[in-house]
Structures are given as C-alpha cells and as structure tokens.
Amino acid sequence: MVLRVYNTLTRQIEDFVPLNDKKVNMYVCGPTVYDHCHLGHARSYISFDMIRRYLVYRGYDVRYVSNITDVDDKIIARAKETGRDPFELSSRFTLSFIEDMDALNVLRPDVQPRVTEHIPEIIGTIQVLIGRGLAYPTSRGNVYYDLTRSLDRVGILSRQTVEGLLEGSGSRVEVEEDKRYRLDFVLWKSSSESEPGWDSPWGRGRPGWHIECSVMSMKYCAQQLDIHGGGADLIFPHHEAEILQSEGYTGLRPFSRYWLHNGFLTIDNEKMSKSLGNFFTIKKVLEEFPPEVIRFFILNTHYRSTINFSEQHLEEAGRAYERMANTISNIRYAIANAPGKGGDFGLLEEVGQARDSFIMSMDEDFNTREALANLFVFSRRVNAIISENSPDRAALEEVLAFLSEIDEVLGIFGKVLETHEEAAEGMSDGEVEAIIQQREEARKARDWARSDAIRDELKEKGIIVEDGKEGVRWKRS
RNA sequence: GCCGAGGUGACAGAGUGGCUAAUGUGGCCGCCUGCAGAGCGGUUUUCCGGGAGUUCGAAUCUUCCCCUCGGCACCA
Numbered sequence: 395m396v397l398r399v400y401n402t403l404t405r406q407i408e409d410f411v412p413l414n415d416k417k418v419n420m421y422v423c424g425p426t427v428y429d430h431c432h433l434g435h436a437r438s439y440i441s442f443d444m445i446r447r448y449l450v451y452r453g454y455d456v457r458y459v460s461n462i463t464d465v466d467d468k469i470i471a472r473a474k475e476t477g478r479d480p481f482e483l484s485s486r487f488t489l490s491f492i493e494d495m496d497a498l499n500v501l502r503p504d505v506q507p508r509v510t511e512h513i514p515e516i517i518g519t520i521q522v523l524i525g526r527g528l529a530y531p532t533s534r535g536n537v538y539y540d541l542t543r544s545l546d547r548v549g550i551l552s553r554q555t556v557e558g559l560l561e562g563s564g565s566r567v568e569v570e571e572d573k574r575y576r577l578d579f580v581l582w583k584s585s586s587e588s589e590p591g592w593d594s595p596w597g598r599g600r601p602g603w604h605i606e607c608s609v610m611s612m613k614y615c616a617q618q619l620d621i622h623g624g625g626a627d628l629i630f631p632h633h634e635a636e637i638l639q640s641e642g643y644t645g646l647r648p649f650s651r652y653w654l655h656n657g658f659l660t661i662d663n664e665k666m667s668k669s670l671g672n673f674f675t676i677k678k679v680l681e682e683f684p685p686e687v688i689r690f691f692i693l694n695t696h697y698r699s700t701i702n703f704s705e706q707h708l709e710e711a712g713r714a715y716e717r718m719a720n721t722i723s724n725i726r727y728a729i730a731n732a733p734g735k736g737g738d739f740g741l742l743e744e745v746g747q748a749r750d751s752f753i754m755s756m757d758e759d760f761n762t763r764e765a766l767a768n769l770f771v772f773s774r775r776v777n778a779i780i781s782e783n784s785p786d787r788a789a790l791e792e793v794l795a796f797l798s799e800i801d802e803v804l805g806i807f808g809k810v811l812e813t814h815e816e817a818a819e820g821m822s823d824g825e826v827e828a829i830i831q832q833r834e835e836a837r838k839a840r841d842w843a844r845s846d847a848i849r850d851e852l853k854e855k856g857i858i859v860e861d862g863k864e865g866v867r868w869k870r871s
Numbered sequence: 872g873c874c875g876a877g878g879u880g881a882c883a884g885a886g887u888g889g890c891u892a893a894u895g896u897g898g899c900c901g902c903c904u905g906c907a908g909a910g911c912g913g914u915u916u917u918c919c920g921g922g923a924g925u926u927c928g929a930a931u932c933u934u935c936c937c938c939u940c941g942g943c944a945c946c947a
Contacts, residue, residue, distance in 0.1 A: 405875095425947070438947035467945065549874085552943085558873035559943070579944060603945040625947030630874085632945075657876080658941065665941070694895080695884070700876075700940075707883065710896045714883095717895080720909060755885095763885055767894035777910050781903085842905055849907080860908050867909090 397452060399621075400698060400759045402629060402653040403551060407759055412620040413651060418454045419615040420446060421650075423607055423624035423632070424506070426463040427487035428472045430675040431494050433703055434659045434666055438625045440689055441656040441697040443500040445623070447803045448756050459614045460503040461607060462488055464510050465600055470589055480590050481510075494676040498685050499805040505614045509606040513592045516601045516609050519643055520581045528642040532572040535584030535597035541577045544638050548577070551637060551653060552630035579635050581605050604635035608649075612640060622650035626657055626698075657700045666703075674703065683708055686806045690715045693762040693804060714770075715806070721773040722797060722810045727867050728780045729790045738789030739779050745796045748772040752800055762804070769800075781863075826857055830866055833859070 397410040412418050422442045425435055442460075449456045464484040473480035488508070495502070509516075520537055523529040528544070531537045541548065548556050559577055580602035585591030591598040611619060617640075624633065633653065640649040658665065661672040679688060682705075691711035695701045748768065755764040776793055779785060794811070801807040821829075833848040849859045852868070859868045 423947070426945090431947085434947050436947090441947095552874070554874055554943070561872060561943095577944075583945095623947095626876085627942065627946050630943070635944085656947070658947085660940080663940075667946090698876090699884085702883085707896095710883065713897090714895045717909095724910070761885075764893075767885065770894055774911080778912090781910055837905085840905075846906070858908075861904075861906090862909075863903085 395753060395757050397449075397757045398759055399652055399654060401651075402655050403648070403650075405553075408652075410652065412454070413616075413618060414620075416454050418449055418456045418620045419618075420449075420456055420458050420621040420623065421607070421611040421615050421619050422458070422460040422503075422622075423628055424461040424463065425491055426466045426468055427484045427491055428466065428468040429487060430677055431487075431491050432666060433661075433674045433676060433679060434625065435491075436494070436498055436676050436679075436688065437659040437692050437701060438656045439495060439500050440498060440692045442623045442654075443805070444693060444697070444762060444803060445621075445654065445760055447501065447805065448760060451800075451803050452753075452757075457615060458501075458503045459505045459507070459611060461610050462491070462506060462508045463603075463606060464488060464508045465590055466509075466603065484510075490677070494680075497680055498676070498689060499808065501805075507610045507614060509601060509610075512606065512609055512613070513601070515613060516605055517582075517592075517594050519605065519609050519639075521595065523581065523639065523642055526642060528638075529581055530574065531582075531596045534572045535582075535599055536572055536580055537582035537596055537602075538573055538578040539581055539635070539638060539642075540574065541579070541638075542575050544642070547638055547641075548634070551634045554630060554634075579604065579631060581639070604632055605639055607632070608636050608639040608643065611636075612644070617644045618646050618648070619650035621652045621654055623654040623656070626655040629653075629655055656697045660700055660702050662704055663702055679708075683712065686809060687712045687715050689804075689806050690718075690766075693806070694766055696763050697760060718769065718773060718807070719810045721777055722794070722807060723867075723869065724777055724780055725790055725794055725797075727862065728785070729787055729794070731784075731865070732787040732790055733784055734787060736784060736786040738792075739783040739785045741776065741779055741785050741789040741793055744772060744775050744779070745792055749796060749800075756803070765800075765804075821855065821857070826852070826868060830859060830868060834866065837861075 398407050399410045400407045420442075422439070425431055439460075446456055446458050465480070469480050469484050472478075473483045476483070492502075520529060523539070524531065524537065527540070529537055529539050545556055548554065548559070556577065582594060582596055582599050582605075583602055584597055584599040589600070591600050611622070622633065622636075637649045641647050660666065661670075661674065664670055664672060666672055666674065687708065691703075691708055692701065694711060694714070751768040752765050755761045755768060758764075780790075797807060798811050801811060829848060829852060833845050836842075836844040836848065852859055856870055857868055858870075859866060861867075
C-alpha cells in the first residue's frame with residue numbers, strides 16, 4: 395500500500411514519494427506570538443502532529459521543523475498598545491504556545507527556530523537575492539522582492555492571476571510608495587527608533603514576514619523540502635512568497651514537493667475573529683475540556699475540511715471519546731480476570747483487520763475520521779467478545795498493545811492506557827478499596843439501601859463504582 | 872471583481888461509478904443488572920441542494936442553476 399497525500403500545488407491526491415527514499419524533511423509554519431494561541435492554531439498543529447506521527451508510524455525518518463515568529467508588526471503593535479516591551483511580549487507568548495502544545499500532546503519539533511535568532515542568515519539570504527537581481531533596496535531602507543522577475547510564477551500555489559491580484563489588492567492595501575511594482579513584497583523593513591531592529595546593509599530594520607520561513611526551513615531541513623505545511627490561510631501570500639524567495643535563492647525547483655494545508659476552524663459556522671467576539675484561546679477551552687477530547691474532536695474531522703467548533707460539538711466528542719475509553723477499561727478489567735489459557739475467540743483476527751483498515755484509511759490522505767470510525771467498529775466487536783466469552787490474557791494484551799500502537803499516531807489514549815486509576819487528592823486507592831469492601835458486604839447481605847448509599851457517597855467524592863460480571867470496578871471521574 | 876472550499880439522516884461527519892450509503896452523538900425498544908453504570912442487539916419512515924445529461928448502473932462523472940462559507944499582500 396502506498397501513502398497518498400493531497401498536494402495543494404497540483405490540487406490532487408498523489409502518491410507520496412520523498413526526495414530521498416525514507417527520509418522526510420517537513421517544515422510547518424509556526425505561530426506569530428503576539429497573543430495566546432487560539433483553537434485555529436490547535437487545529438493546525440494537531441493536524442500536522444498527526445501527519446508527522448503517521449509518517450513515523452509508516453517507517454519514515456522524519457525531520458520536523460516548525461518556527462516561531464517572534465518579531466513582526468503585530469507584535470510591535472500589540473506591544474505599543476499595552477505599553478510593553480515587544481521582546482518581553484513575544485517571549486511570554488512563546489512560552490504560552492509551548493505550554494499549550496505540550497498540553498495537547500503535540501510532539502515538540504526536532505528544531506523550533508526563532509526568527510530573532512536568525513537575523514544574520516536572513517540578511518545574507520536577502521543579499522544573495524539582491525545580487526541575483528531578484529530583489530532591490532530602496533532609499534528608505536526597505537528591501538522588496540521584485541515580482542516582475544517572476545510573474546510567470548505568480549499563482550503557482552494560490553492559482554491567483556496577476557490581473558486578479560492587481561484588481562483586488564489595490565482597494566484594500568495601502569501601497570508603499572517606494573515599491574516599484576504594486577505586488578512586490580517586503581523582505582526587509584526599516585525600523586523606527588522605537589521599533590525593534592537590527593543593523594543591516596540597508597540600515598536598521600527587521601525581516602519581512604515571509605523570508606524567515608525560507609531561511610529557517612533551508613537551514614534546518616533542506617534546500618528542497620518534502621513537505622511544507624500550514625493553515626490554508628497561508629497559501630497566499632505567505633507560501634507563494636516563500637516559494638519565490640527560496641527558489642530564487644537556491645535555483646532549485648520545487649522548493650517543496652508537497653504542500654499540505656489544513657482547513658479552517660469556525661465557531662458556530664462563522665470565522666473566529668475578535669471583532670465577532672467568538673475568539674477561543676486554547677487555554678480557555680482547556681479549562682472546560684480535557685486535552686484528549688479536544689484532540690479527538692479535531693481528529694474526528696478530516697484535516698482539510700472546515701471544522702465547526704461549538705461547546706455542544708465538543709461535548710458530543712467527549713461522549714464518543716468516552717466510548718473508546720470505556721472499551722479500553724473493559725479490556726483491562728477483562729485482563730485482570732482473564733484465564734491464562736483458553737483461546738482468543740477471534741480477537742487476534744480482529745486486531746489484524748483493525749490494523750489493516752487503520753493503515754488503509756490513513757494512507758489515503760490521513761483520513762483520521764475514517765480511521766476512528768473503523769476503530770469504533772473494532773471496539774464494538776471487542777466488547778462483544780469480552781462480554782460473551784473469556785479470551786485469555788495473551789489475546790487481550792494483544793488488543794491493548796494494538797491500541798497503544800496506533801495511539802502513537804492519534805495521541806489520545808495516553809491517560810487511559812498508561813496509568814491505572816491514578817492517584818487523586820482526597821482518598822488513596824486503599825481507602826477507596828476499603829469502602830468498596832464495606833459496600834460489597836452490604837450487597838452480600840442484600841442491603842441495597844446501604845449499598846446504594848455508599849455508591850452515591852463515593853460518587854460525590856469523584857469515585858464511580860460499577861458492578862460488572864467479574865466483580866466491582868471503580869474509577870475516578 | 873478574482874481565486875478557492877462546500878451543500879449527505881435530528882445533529883456531527885466519512886464515502887467520490889456498482890452489495891441493504893460508514894461511524895459517532897441524540898431519541899425509542901430490548902438483553903444484561905437487585906438498581907444504576909458500562910456493554911451488546913435492534914430501531915430512528917424516501918439522509919446524498921435542484922434540474923438536465925453520460926452510463927447497464929451516479930451521492931460519486933459532465934453541464935446549468937440555487938445556496939453557504941472562506942481567501943485576496945504580513946491570520947494556523
């Protein structure tokens with residue numbers, strides 16, 4: 395079976411063939427840190443995290459680089475508004491971002507370069523572009539990319555036409571007076587005294603928005619990438635500018651073989667925006683929902699589709715997730731009571747089929763939605779086998795091992811799989827067990843009133859008691 | 872204006888030429904249970920935006936129409 399991915403460059407699903415056999419160089423545009431990250435960021439980085447994890451699962455040697463843009467006009471503007479130092483602001487939100495990603499179980503990139511630590515490289519790259527006649531400095535200390543040298547490349551990713559752009563952009567964007575051509579984009583921007591800046595051959599200034607990704611991806615990945623990812627909103631102009639800059643610098647085409655873009659996240663069917671007042675930060679949502687549910691919710695829609703967020707949908711996802719988690723806990727209880735021998739009652743075959751269908755779904759452009767649907771089918775069958783038969787321990791452990799195998803990709807079952815009923819504040823496991831023992835005695839005596847009272851009491855303390863065929867089980871809610 | 876995505880059961884959301892159109896949530900019924908929970912089974916009447924076409928066969932391809940959403944020079 396071959397992995398197939400949707401390539402924005404060709405607008406088609408293609409076989410995935412890296413430049414270098416099993417080696418994959420992957421670069422994903424990171425955030426501009428001028429505020430806490432929102433759910434849209436979560437969507438994007440969870441998607442690419444999943445893609446990265448799946449590539450590893452399929453045996454690729456992945457180098458994953460994702461930047462942090464820590465100097466930018468938005469940061470400067472926000473710093474001015476709040477009277478803070480721009481660097482203090484950006485480092486604060488960088489930490490916040492990393493905190494959020496850790497919470498969401500997004501694996502850290504192999505390299506996470508910051509723009510402010512790469513100013514010399516950026517200046518060097520711009521110098522080369524000027525040397526090649528692809529960029530020009532102006533008397534005001536700005537440097538622009540000369541788009542008239544690459545008009546044939548405009549729209550290569552975005553499918554925009556020069557005419558369309560000229561028509562559309564004029565009304566919305568103030569044209570910088572020192573630009574030669576209206577569509578030229580800035581590589582280096584001069585800074586005023588009060589703005590952060592670095593010395594350069596063109597005077598004190600800072601990098602333009604697109605150049606940093608070109609520079610850092612080439613430095614830490616390769617001159618030609620296998621995968622370049624980011625949100626769909628970055629297709630134009632950001633990624634197209636990156637293509638022009640990078641290819642202009644290296645002379646190699648294509649800059650990236652595959653361009654992958656995740657779809658938007660909307661709130662109640664509207665774009666998330668501050669003016670609409672429907673702006674959700676990751677931190678805010680984490681206050682109400684566990685991270686694995688947020689992850690499940692996001693993976694429960696194909697990464698390219700628009701995903702519509704609402705509390706209701708997240709609650710629904712929580713219930714669906716619970717179903718999976720219950721299956722895992724059913725398996726564990728079965729293991730605790732399983733005979734050493736006795737056969738697998740078809741479990742091993744189910745595992746084999748589940749693995750095949752997982753790979754089949756994921757191979758088709760990372761169809762996590764279908765993969766999860768298959769997993770629910772698997773889950774139902776396992777539950778049925780467990781409740782009707784008594785498969786032996788080895789078979790049950792095989793099921794658990796499979797779930798933890800695919801969780802290397804999904805990253806949602808960690809808590810349920812790895813920890814036994816985790817220690818919580820209040821009561822120790824022993825104390826809980828002791829109280830449950832009392833209830834067992836009451837049950838034996840058919841004192842249902844007392845038995846139910848104990849169960850209710852424990853529930854108030856966050857302990858859920860369930861009576862099963864094999865005996866009592868309990869968990870912390 | 873230009874570019875793009877999409878309209879599938881109560882809701883969410885896969886499927887993109889061919890068995891009774893996944894899966895989850897919700898509703899209803901049943902099994903199990905002292906009860907509850909979890910789980911399992913069943914069920915939720917014509918669910919594929921509309922018309923025309925291609926085809927033995929279309930949610931899936933072509934075409935027209937209607938509607939929704941997004942991008943358009945520093946938003947993941």
